[in-house]
Amino acid sequence: MTAETPDVWLPFPAEEIDGLPASFRYRHWDGEETFPADPADCVFYVAPYMKSEAVTLRPLAAMPRLRVVQTLTAGVDAFVGAPGGLAGLPPGVRLCNARGVHEASTAELALTLTLASLRGIPGMVRGQDREEWRGGFYDALADKSVLIIGYGAIGAAIEDRLAPFECERVARVARTARTTAHGPVHALADLPRLLPAADVVILSTPLTDGTRGLVDAGFLGRMKDGALLVNVARGPVVDTGSLVRELETGRLRAALDVTDPEPLPSGHPLWHAPGVLITPHVGGSSSAFAPRAKRLVARQLRRFADGEPVENTVLITE
Structure with a gap:
């Protein structure tokens, strides 16, 4: 390798990844305080996974030769929504997401949260802790109407996994209307008409200016009594205060892999709101992650x- 060999920053040791081209010098950096080399030599930056925005963004301003930023997340809000974001980078830098990495794992968790909530599993676990036999009738997913909001790769993977459960109906919503092999996808503008018919509403939409706070008091108020809200998207898609108020009435239930704020602090009322199941943002962090990411x-x-051209390009700096 010569001094002119460009650097690639990886959150995994290079020797753990099969098939890497020999034309780069690989630097292992997973968010540590000390950089592994001069960021100015980096042309391809694979961002650390499950690190804070401050950590993830820290080297960008010192990377004038950068050509590609590859996230290991499905969403890229840490880059385009944070102060600074990709601003200041040279023109032509490509921001790529991790499409193909998280669909199966996140869809699995969406179904897990849905089934666990409908069948009353959290209460049964608490009953087991107290040696209580909590029999009775519980909701099934069969014959339910499901609304998926956010019909990209993850939304489609969720629908694929709903197929064996004999749902009465699955409706799909995305930013704009279109037709897919599974059927029509409605636009966000159709939500007021679709929400009252849904027994289960699953959020898998990216966090954008258009979806931040999408699930507000008006949205929740249109959901039918007893409906279940499942969020495997991003916490700020839901207005937490409005959700807590609905949960406290007992009218709605929720199963949340993401929250706002996140991590959810000790003492927050969402922890103990009636009818809520919370998992700590683990939709993508399963055994499926590392091999697919590599x-x-x-x-x-x-x-x-x-x-x-690299794949999964979300935007290019100007």
Whole structure:
């Protein structure tokens, strides 16, 4: 390697990733305080996974040669929504997401949260802790109407996994209307008409200016009595105060893998609101993550080394 060999920053040791091209010098950095090398030599930055925005964004301002930012998350709000974000980077830098990495794992959790909430599993676990036999009738997913809001790759994967559960109806909503192999996708503007018919509402939408606070008091008020809200998207998609108020009446239930704020602080009223199940943002952090993430990184770097367009480009700096 010569001094002109460009650097690639990886959150995994390079020796753990098969198929990396030999045309780069690989630097392992997973958010540590000390950088592994001069950021000015980096042309391809794979951002650390499950680190704070401050950590993830910290080296960007010192990377004038950067050409690609590859996230290991499905959403890219840490880059485009945080102060600074991609601002100040040279033109032509491509921001790529991790499409193909998280769909299966996140869809699994969406179904887990839905089934656990409907069948009363949290109460049964508490009953087991107290040696209480909590029999009775509980809701099934069968014959329910499900509304998926956010019909990208994760939303489609959720619908695929709903198929065996004999739902009465699955409706799909995205930013704009379109037709898919599964059926029509409605626009966000159709939500007031669709919400009152849904027994289960699953959020899998990206966090954008258009979806921040989407689930507000008006949205929740249109949901039918006894309906279940499942959030595997981002916490700020839901107005937490409005949700807590609805939960405290007992009219709605919720199953949340993400919250706002996050992590949810001790003493927050959402922890103990009636009818809520909370998991600590683990939709993507399963055994499926590392092998899929490493395959994506190797594939992207081979394309970059060969001068081919990288995949999953969300935006390009101007």
